[in-house]
Amino acid sequence: MTDTLGFRIKSLRKKRGLSQEALAQIVGLTRSSLTAYEIDRTTPPSEVLTKLSKTLGTSSDYLLGLTDSSMPSEAEVRFVNSLDLDNDELLQKFDLKVDGQVIPPEHLELAIGLLRSLQQQRSAGK
Structure with a gap:
């Protein structure tokens, strides 16, 4: 599915040329935690979601599927x-x-x- 939180995190991570290990390190996660988010096994807490959105240059609303625009209007x-x-x-x-x-x-x-x-x-x- 293209509208899941995990898909959007993974897609933006790849678009930015970041490995799972690199993004996890920047955000202060383990690679296994990031993997769990990307495959929609678990949902990140709000503070992690905020860090991910800032690092990936998007909004939490986009990651959560509340908007289809990854950039500001x-x-x-x-x-x-x-x-x-x-x-x-x-x-x-x-x-x-x-x-x-x-x-x-x-x-x-x-x-x-x-x-x-x-x-x-x-x-x-x-």
């Missing part, structure tokens, strides 16, 4: 491209909230860095 890329501000300016300009609570600056910096990284990966792929 065009709208997301346009939004990031329009942000010609450094992190401090972004933090001052926007009061971003999730569930009514202001997102802490350290979380915003991480999110901004991730968006910029995804944008650079997408630009390099074109």
Whole structure:
């Protein structure tokens, strides 16, 4: 099946030219644990899923099959491209909230860095 978590992990790993051993080492897993995820024997915990998605340059939503796009949408890329501000300016300009609570600056910096990284990966792929 092409829509399983394991298939998507394996496919992206191969696309990035990584062996199971290399990806397992980067993410902090044993090769046997990664194999179990790739053959859908077990499901990775959320923190491992996050590490895998970051390492493979995709979203957890893609790995879980919640979206068919392994890369950010065009709208997301346009939004990031329009942000010609450094992190401090972004933090001052926007009061971003999730569930009514202001997102802490350290979380915003991480999110901004991730968006910029995804944008650079997408630009390099074109």
